[in-house]
Amino acid sequence: MAKRQVYLDNAATTQIAPEVLEAMMPYLTEKYGNANSLHSKGIEAKEALEKSRAAIAKSIGAMPEEIVFTSGGTEANNLAIKGTAFANPGKKSIITTRIEHGCVLNACKWLRQKGCNIAYLDVDRGGFVSADDLKKAITKDTLLFSCVHGNNEIGTLQNLEELGKICGEKGIYFHTDAVQSYAKTELNVKKQNLDLVSLSAHKIHGPKGIGALYVRKGIKITPLLHGGGGESVLIRGTENVAGIVGFAKASSVISRNDIERMSRLRDYFIGEIKKRVENIKLNGAEEKRLCNNINISFSGVDGESLGAYLDIAGIETSARSACSSHSSEPSHVLAAIGDSPKEIKGAVRISLSKYTTREEIDYVLNVLPDLVKKLRKAPR
Numbered sequence: 001m002a003k004r005q006v007y008l009d010n011a012a013t014t015q016i017a018p019e020v021l022e023a024m025m026p027y028l029t030e031k032y033g034n035a036n037s038l039h040s041k042g043i044e045a046k047e048a049l050e051k052s053r054a055a056i057a058k059s060i061g062a063m064p065e066e067i068v069f070t071s072g073g074t075e076a077n078n079l080a081i082k083g084t085a086f087a088n089p090g091k092k093s094i095i096t097t098r099i100e101h102g103c104v105l106n107a108c109k110w111l112r113q114k115g116c117n118i119a120y121l122d123v124d125r126g127g128f129v130s131a132d133d134l135k136k137a138i139t140k141d142t143l144l145f146s147c148v149h150g151n152n153e154i155g156t157l158q159n160l161e162e163l164g165k166i167c168g169e170k171g172i173y174f175h176t177d178a179v180q181s182y183a184k185t186e187l188n189v190k191k192q193n194l195d196l197v198s199l200s201a202h203k204i205h206g207p208k209g210i211g212a213l214y215v216r217k218g219i220k221i222t223p224l225l226h227g228g229g230g231e232s233v234l235i236r237g238t239e240n241v242a243g244i245v246g247f248a249k250a251s252s253v254i255s256r257n258d259i260e261r262m263s264r265l266r267d268y269f270i271g272e273i274k275k276r277v278e279n280i281k282l283n284g285a286e287e288k289r290l291c292n293n294i295n296i297s298f299s300g301v302d303g304e305s306l307g308a309y310l311d312i313a314g315i316e317t318s319a320r321s322a323c324s325s326h327s328s329e330p331s332h333v334l335a336a337i338g339d340s341p342k343e344i345k346g347a348v349r350i351s352l353s354k355y356t357t358r359e360e361i362d363y364v365l366n367v368l369p370d371l372v373k374k375l376r377k378a379p380r
Contacts, residue, residue, distance in 0.1 A: 003314045004313075004314040004363065005314045005316070006314055006315045006316065006360045006363060006364060007316045007353075008315060008316060008317050008350045008351060008352065008356070008360075008364070009316050009317055009318050009349075009351060010203075010292055010351040010352060010353040010356075011152055011153075011180060011203070011293065011318070011349060011351035012318060012351070013202045013203065013208065014202060014203060014204065014205045014206075014353050015205060015353065015355060016202075016205060016206065016207060016246075017205035017206075017249075017250060017253045019249060019253065020205060020206055020207070020246045020249045020250045020253060021246070023245050023246060023248075023249040024207065024242045024243070024245055024246040024249075027045070027048060027241045027242035027245050028242045031044055031045065031048070031241075032045075033045040033241075034238055034239075035048075035049045035238075035239045035241055036238070036239075045239075045241045048241055048244075048245050049069075049239055049241055049244055049245075050064065051248070052244045052245050052247065052248030053067045053244075053248075055252075056199070056212055056247065056248055056251055057214075059183070059187075059251045059252070060182075060188060060189050060197065060199075060214060061188040061189050061190050061191065062189050062214050063217065065217065066189075066214055066215055066216060066217055067212050067213075067214060068212060068213045068214075068215055069210065069211070069212050069239065069240070069244055069247075070210075070211045070212060070213055071209055071240075072200050072201075072202070072208070072209060072210065072211040073101075073103070073177065073179035073198050073199070073200035073203075073211050074103040074211075075211065075213075075224075076179075076198035076199065076200070076211050076212060076213040077101070077103050077104050077107060077146075077175075077177055077198045078103065078107050078224060079213050079223075079224055080146070080196040080198060080213055080215075080221075081094065081104065081107045081108065081111070081144065081146055081175065082110075082111065083221040083222050083223065083224060084143060084144050084173055084175075084219070084220070084221050084222075085116060085143065085144070086221075086222035087220040087221050087222040088143050088220055091141055091142065091143030091144075092115065092116055092141050092143075093116065093117040093118075093119065093139055093141040093142045094108060094111065094116055094117070094118050094119070094142070094143060094144045094145075094146065095118075095119045095120075095134065095137050095138065095142060095144070095145045095146070095172075096108055096119075096121070096145070096146045097120065097122075097123060097129055097147055097148070097336075098120050098121065098122060098123060098332065098333075098336040099123055099127055099148065099151055099153075099154075099156075099332070099333045099336045099337070100146065100147075100148050100177065101148060101152055101177055104146055104148070104177060105332075108146075117141070119137045121133050121134060121147075122336065123156075123336055123337060124337070125337055125338055126156055126284065126285040126286075126288075126337070127151055127154050127156030127284050127285060127333070127336075127337050128156060128158065128285065128288075129147060129163065131159075131162050131163065131166060134163060134166055134167075135166055135170075138166075138170045138172060142172050143172060143173060144172060144173040144174075144196075145163070145167050145172055145173070145174050145175070146175040146176070146177070147160075147163060147174075147175075147176055148176065148177040148180075149176045149177065149178040149180070149181040149185075150178070150180040150181030150184070150185065150293075151180070151290075151293075151333060152179070152180050153283075153284075153295060153331060153333040153334065153349060154283045154284030154285075154289075154293070154333055154334070155284045155285070155289040155292075155293025155294075155295065156284045156285045156289060156290075157181065157185060157285070157288045157289060157290060159288075160176060160187075160192040160193075160194065161191060161192045161193065164192045164193025167193065167195075168193045173195045173196060173219065174193060174194055174196070175194075175195060175196035175197070175198070176194055176196070176197055177198045178197050178199055179198055179200040179203055179211070180203060180290060180293075181290060182199045182200070182204060182251075183204045183250075183251055183253075183254045184204070184254060184259060184262075184290060184292065185259070185290070189216065194214070194216070195215075195216045195219055196213065196214060196215055196219070197213070197214035198211065198212075198213055199211055199212045199213070199214070200212075201243065201246060201247035201250050204250045204251065204253060205250050205253045205254070205353070205354065206243075206246050206247050206249070206250030206251075206253075207242075207243045207247070207250075209240065209243055210240055210244060210246070210247045211247075212247070253354070254354050255354075259291045260291075261354075262291040262292045262352050262353075262354065262356065263291040265356060265358065265361055266289075266291060266292065266293070266294055266352060268358075269294055269350070269361050269364070269365065270282060270294060270296075273296065273365065273368065273369075276365065276368075276369045277298065277368070277369050277372050279298070279299035279300065280297065280298050281296065281297040281299075281339075281343060282294075282295070282296055283295040283296065283297060283334060283337065283339065283343075283347060284337070291352075292351050292353065292356075293349070293351055293352075294349070294350040294351070294352075295347060295348070295349045295350075296347065296348055296350075297334075297339065297343040297344070297346045297347045298346045298347075298348065298372050299342065299343070299346060300342075300346070300375075300376045301346045301372055301375045301376060302345055302346065302375065303319040303346050303348045304319045305375055306319075306346075306348055306371060306372065306375060307319050309374070310348075310364075310371065313367050313371070315363075315364055315367065315368075317348055317349060317350050318348070318351075319348060330344045330345070331344050334347055350364075
């Protein structure tokens, strides 16, 4: 009898949706043209690319020409931050937060080595950025504020509209990493006063290796790569047409009903685990939270050990973000919200998808309490 498998690491990546794969297949087989070629197959590929660009633009209230395709969220974040810094050398200050994805923090660290001033905003226990702190941090030399929308570890959703209004009034660029939040909550570049937005397909049941950056028309930005041609002046190389088509299809895979159902499953799990296991702590906001994110610290337990035992039981979770899973350093996100070293060590992230079922959640709820008890009794 096959071991039961319950995949609950959807913040790391998601199962590709059948309809996404179906949309991609023609561009992996008979419609394999280069979108820069001028013959029939090239034109066919170009038309598919532009149709996909328009679909993704529409999903966030943008214009098609404001969407630049990238290899994923990491490239989009680097292009947004480094590209604006290179293009605006007169502005030497960038503001970000202490709970950003590692690629944002590392891009800022690299720019600091090149002479930029980087200011880091603290967050409260829920993981929220203070609007007042942002106002105080902005100076005449500030170019950009980069702030994650839905945090990849704790799920907290920032108030983009409030933060974007401040950036607009102060005349600085506002970039958000929306890789985790895109298609799972409202994202509208006009309403939320966004200048730059990073997106990725594989968090929303699309293919890996494709993402996008929204760049508001008129923003000065320098490309990171230089080549012979490609999708725009910002990105060089042959376009991943199949991936782009899949990305566009994935942008509509998660429905409002799916979001509501994931939210109910999230809340059900949190409520039940609090009843069944003592001395636990929910990390991140209780309400303004990604519909699919659960992050809990289990007192007296090593989160990685708990994850290993869950894996043996066929339940796949994570102790931190996938990009930092091999690091021995404690989570900078949990440290930023004030968790103690023991709370950080005992954290487990569970992330749902549109395919997660109540039956799977009940299975986890039946297995998890006994594993926690076992680890708490184990000699240390």
